[in-house]
Amino acid sequence: MSTHVRHPIWLPAVPPADARTFASLYSIESCARATIASVIPIQAYEILKNEQTxxxxxxxVSLLGLxxxxxxxxxxxxxxxRWVYTAGALLLAIGSLFFVTHSLPGQIFGMLCRVMGASALSITLNLYIMDHIRKADLMQAESLRMAWSMIAWTTGPTLGIFLYTHYGIYAAHGAVAVFALCLLALFWYYRLGDNPMIVPGKSRPINPLANIGRFVRQPRLRLAWLIAFGRSCYWTTFFVYGPLFMVITGQGKLAGGLLVSAGNAMLFLAIFWGRAGKRYGARNVMTLAFAGMAISLWLAGAIGELVPLATAGLLLVGALFTIALDAIGSTAFMRSVRTYERPQMAAVYRTYLDFSELTPPLVYSVVLAFFGLGSVFATLGCLAAVCGLVTWRYLPKSM
Known part of the structure; x- marks a missing residue:
């Protein structure tokens, strides 16, 4: 037996997970999602021929994804x-296979895979972040994550439109599959482990309805959800109706991609918004952000299709304020959720994204039946104003 030597298996050394670990994962994920952010609504419009449809x-799709x-x-x-995160990355790649059919069933299943994949990635990544980042460092870590994703969200929409218009549907959606596989490789390289502290005990219910009830009974979690919902509604409108607005007003598909890219180019300012939140308080900065969003959206709605480029400029101003909420808004949830409830509450919290993709199109489909496309922006401005008032009234100064 003394001759039987078990040689060690050498694995590449991986540094402990920190803010840069999660920023890099989110950046690659953003590349996979941003590349077709402007392509999907345009492709849907080409199939359906009507913005209301x-x-x-x-x-x-949002209702199914919820x-x-x-x-x-x-x-x-x-x-x-780790397996849920892996499935999320694979769903992004599988969605590309459906999109390239350029049919209504393919569009539906492709969008559904995209929604489900984004949900799995978002929930699991938030759990990993809360495992490895101290509460005192969350604001700085979140602003860094948003800033690192700036390149993806800046170049991605324009790159997707360029590939779609010059090289065809396979090039645009093929790029998404490549980014999704790169994300999967990077995730397994980091070898992030599950923290046993947040695995729900066998006696604790994980029924979705029970989780919703538990979430709703906690005022701070409700407020955190509203803040996230308000900012996400802006991005849903910006990504979907921004490119549509540019196409319908005769500015062209490329102009739609450039608009989205220009808005995302300002994500580097997330670091400065994070510093402002730390210095002046999260409540003050979030309230200012919602106020700026509301004013710019009301002006965009008033101008509407009369001066398309001016409306586009006002949408970019709104994006500037929304980035402040991207940088510090999620800390309201991360600082309020109890450790043992993180998986359940993170899933309910994540529904803000599903509702932000579900509610605005539903409301806009009614508004568009009576008014022009500019009414979409004015309607969103009213929501931003309500979110700002609630944030100022109920978010603790110490948050």
């Missing part, structure tokens, strides 16, 4: 986070 399509988000804690409980 496009709104209905987004509503249906149920998947609510059941995500069960999947994490059953299969562990």
């Amino acid at each position: 496009v709104s209905i399509l987004y509503t249906i 149920s998947a988000t609510l059941f995500m804690p069960m999947l994490i409980h059953r299969f562990a986070r």
Whole structure:
């Protein structure tokens, strides 16, 4: 037996997970999602030939994706986070296969895979962040994550439109599959482990309805959800109706991609918004951000299709303020959620994204039946004003 030597298996050394770890993962994920952010609504418009019908399509897909988000804690409980994250990355790639069919069924299933994949990635990444980042450092870590994703969200939409218009549908959606596989490789390189502290005990219910009830009974979690919902509604409108607005007003598909890219180019300012939140308080900065969003959206709605470039400029101003909420808004949830409830509450919190993709198109489909496209922006401005008032009234100064 003395001759039987077990040689060690050498694995490449991986530094402990920190803010840069999660910023890099989110950046690659953003590349996969941003590349076709402007392509999807334009492709849907080419298939359906009507902006109101496009709104209905987004509503249906978001409603289906919502149920998947609510059941995500069960999947994490059953299969562990690493496998749920892996499935999320694969779903982004699988969605590309459906999109290249350029048919209504393919569009529906492609959008659904995209929504479900984004849900799995978002929930599991937030759990990893709360595992490895101290609460005192969350604001700085989140602003860094947003800033690092700036390149993806700046170049991605224009790159996607360029590939779509010059090289065809396979090039645009093929790029998404490549980014998704790169994300998967990087994730497994980091070898992030599950923290046993946040695995729900066998006696603790993980029923989605029970989780919703528990979430709703906690005022700070409700407020955190509203803040996230308000900012996400802006991005949903910006990504979907921004490119549509540029196409319908005769500015062209490339102009739609450039508009989205220009808005995302300002993500580097997330670091400065994070510093402002630390210096002046999260409540003050978030309230200012919602106020700036509301004013710019009301002006964009008033100008509407009369001066398209001026409306586009006002949408960029609104994006500037929304980035402040991207940088520090999620800290309201991360600082309020209890450790043992993180998987369940993170899944319910994540529904803000599903509702932000579900509610605006549903409301806009009604508004567009009576008014022009500019009414979409004015309607969103009213929501931003309400979110700002609630944030100022109820968000603690110490948050």
